[in-house]
Amino acid sequence: MGVPDEVTGEKIKLFVVTDSTLVTPSMIREFCKERLTGYKIPTSIEFCSSLPRSSVGKVQRNKLKEKALQKCPKK
Numbered sequence: 001m002g003v004p005d006e007v008t009g010e011k012i013k014l015f016v017v018t019d020s021t022l023v024t025p026s027m028i029r030e031f032c033k034e035r036l037t038g039y040k041i042p043t044s045i046e047f048c049s050s051l052p053r054s055s056v057g058k059v060q061r062n063k064l065k066e067k068a069l070q071k072c073p074k075k
Contacts, residue, residue, distance in 0.1 A: 001061070003044070003068045013068050014042035017051055 005011040016028065025045040032041045052063040 001064055001068050005043075011044065012040065012042040013044040013046065015051065015064060015068075016045060016047050017049065018047055019049065023047075 001013045001015065002010040003013045014028070016023070028045055029041060046068075052060040054060055
């Protein structure tokens with residue numbers, strides 16, 4: 001998910017659904033570094049128990065975007 005960034009214009013925020021406390025943001029970043037190019041590696045990672053879904057089961061990206069923007073500092 002793209003969220004505003006003062007330096008680059010936009011940065012990547014990753015929402016991870018897990019119930020495990022064994023997964024850390026550094027583990028996820030290391031996993032991404034091995035498989036993705038540098039600009040695709042998330043700078044912000046948020047763990048959650050579930051993603052908002054519509055009545056047919058699709059992820060509601062607009063609600064995730066709202067959640068991500070609430071935690072971003074205003075310009």
